[in-house]
Amino acid sequence: MRDDRALVMAIVNRTPDSFYDRGATFGWDRAVAAAEQAVADGADIVDVGGVKAGPGPDVDVDEEVRRVVPFVAEIRARFPALAISVDTWRHEVGRLACAEGADLLNDTWAGADPKLADVAAEFGAGYVCTHTGGATPRTRPHRAAFDDVVADVLAEVTSSARALVRSGVPEEGILIDPTHDFGKNTWHSLELTRRFGELTGSGWPVLASLSNKDFIGEALDAPVGERGTGTLAVTAVCAWQGAAVFRAHNVAETRQLLDMVAVVGGRQAPARTVRGLA
Known part of the structure; x- marks a missing residue:
């Protein structure tokens, strides 16, 4: 994990x-081009997903494997040093993806398949511990309620992280993610954003998955295509509070924002400083 910027x-x-993209990167060539562009724009990790998070047509294990695993192999061949993440909750997909070179399992559905953690231990892969309030994969929240959403998130994801270490997953590869929107309403996601420092204060590196999410859309009454500015705003808020990784659709803008936050925070030097010195 870098210490100069997220x-x-x-x-x-x-x-x-x-x-978000309505299938713009579903096709093989477009997906490869998107990964190449992401790397050119400064991505540190590429996260590959084969199943829409929300409700939709059923995608069985075999179809998810077809969408994800050959693509992981292709990206690994093109970028040997790139960190590759796979967004899946299924151990079958995780195992085959790790065999092709995936480094990180992004378990968006909070241990819905407990065998996925065994795959991470088997391959020495990293793992993202998420919080969904017990929601079933690919369902939307309904009247989610917490006495204290930040406390609930912290208790669950840190407990999961400790259990992963005991099971043999490399401690240095574990991230925690409060998982904005998943199993939560907009008030919950806003509270997590305001109090993000409590998450980073846990000692575990925190992944912020904020990009174009519904809580931003509801906060600004903005449809998906008009949430870019709001996304960058909450990214800055969470970066200032110490988030380690940001999952993003717009890589170049996010990278520049994170560089700026790091410079203001004194973790990076300005790229150049000539104003008032000549």
Whole structure:
């Protein structure tokens, strides 16, 4: 993990029905081009997903494997040093992806398949511990309620992280993610954003998965295509509070924002400083 700035995890959706791009990177050539562009724009990690997070047509294990695993192999061949993440909750997909070179398992559905953690231990892969309030994969929240959402998130993800270490997953590869929107309403996601420092204060590196999410859209009454500015605003808020990684659709803008936050915070030097010195 870098200590001069937060990392950027670029999103490449190999799905025909992504909420954000509506299938723009479902096709092989477009997906490869998107990964190449992400790397050129400064992505540190590429996160590959084969199933839309929300409700939609069923995608069985075999189809998810077809969408994800050969693509992981292709990206690994093109970028041997790139960190590759796979967004899946299924151990079958995780195992085959790790065999092709995936470094990180992004378990968006909070241990819905407990065998996925065994795969991470088997391959020495990293793992993202998420919080969904017990939601079933690919369902939307309904009247989610917490006495204290930040406390609930912290208790669950740190407990999961400790259990992963005991099971043999490398401690240095574990991230925690409060998982904005998943199993939560907009008030919960806003509270997590305001109090993000409590998450980073846990000692575990925190992944912020904020990009174009519904809580931003509801906060600004903005449809998916008009959430870019709001996304950058909450990215800055969480970066200032110490987030380690940001999962992002817009890599170049996110990378520049994170560089700026790092410079203001004194973790990076300005790229050049000539004003008032000559």
